[in-house]
Amino acid sequence: MIETHLRRRRSEGRSLLVPYVTGGIRADWIDYLTAYARAGADAIEIGLPFSDPILDGPVIQEASGRALRRGVTVRGLLDEVAAVRIDVPLIAMTYYNLVVHRGAADFCRDLAAAGIHGLIVPDLPIDESASLAEAAAAAGVDLTLLAAPTTSAERLAEIAAASRGFVYAVSTMGTTGAQFAASGGRLAADLRQLTDRPVLLAFGVATPDDALTAVQSADGVVIGAALMRRVLEGGTPDELGATVAGLRKALDLDAGRLPDGARP
Template sequence: MNKITAQFQNKNALITYISGGDPSLEMTEKLIYKLQNEGVDLIEIGIPFSDPLADGPVIQEASQRALKAGTTLKKLIAKLDKIQNRVEVPLILMGYYNSILNYGEKEFARDISKAGISGVIVPDLPVDERADLFKYLAEFDISQIMLVTPNTSEQRLKKISAKSSGFLYCVAHLGTTGDDQQGIYPELETYLNRVRKTAGELPLGLGFGIDGPEKAKKIIDYSDGIIIGSALIKVIQAGNNEDEMLNNAGQFVKSIKSKL
């Protein structure tokens, strides 16, 4: 079974997002250990980018901090390669196509495979784009996790489901990450039932705007897992030093896990 898909078996999976290199690559390493020790099932690591269009201000600012600290995709992959023997949960890189294209698509797939990365999310790479990246990820057995939204057409949903592996990322509302003011899509159950009919056995992960345990509790019955990013970054940044940041992350994850 696919390593990512296996994390959804017989449980509701918790998927967390952190921005690689925020505030440093050393802190990213410590956060990965902390999150896996607290029971996170999958960890998404953002590739710092100057113009992350799908992300709200919290992740945009995290990306800027990482870039100012000197984080590059090459350095991030090197760090993950170095620690892979200590990481048991599957790691997923989430980033924009321009970063990967500049790195080199085949080189990117090859290097992240060597570094033990299990999956990739590229929010601005449409399913019908004839990018070589799809071919190279499959060649190196890296899951291509794609996104669907409440207004994704049935025809497009079939294409996306067919190309996705690991899980299908279901966007909970129209907008950017971290927009908890907009609220979860009001017809969430209908939306996810429609997706599930097309996706078959592919697990559904629900993200965007899930800001805490109470919201997680309300929606967990509709999907196979939830994805939390901006809210986690906020509580991490509330710490005054590394110990407080790590403790904040651990306590937040515990509060979410208690509702799953």
């Protein structure tokens, strides 16, 4: 479902925009989903907080810590998502510990029942992903795999073939919130030679200029830490929606989809 939607958006000449929110970061966190959707997001990534992340930098760590201190649980977050209608696809990002705790099949069925049809598990290597990939496919959930600038050519081909929804290209070796790196562009270009599946570039994409640089080689971008920094500083759903709308407008102007000065 995620892949079909993103392919269709891409075929319209659109650079794909996937903003992120940490589930439960605030009591009104669901309002960020609706604000992102109204602002032109093509899909939305929801972080399911975990106490011991290995891929997240200080901003996402603090966002997850704040959510956990509020007492959020995966079950509670999914119940909140299930209670609203969001008009773009939703993708969960979390760590394998939470998947194993629930059991892969039940975890994926829970996601689908809540209306989430994409899953990213950054600490799950492709070598050990077969059972989760099977459970995800059975539940109608696209399991997206990550590729890094240091990934070997052989392994890159395996990831491109096995990933579903899109391929998540990490711009730099480091954690979320790192500075955007040119190595990400080379990685995205290599992946696009290996697959027709959408390739989205993440890590360090913080500004419209970063996004425009990224889509010279990728089909779109995932933006997380820059948005969560704003939320941690008190940014409201409307304010974050305006930020996403600005990114959307920049990407559309670059693609020639909007006349200069038009509203996104």
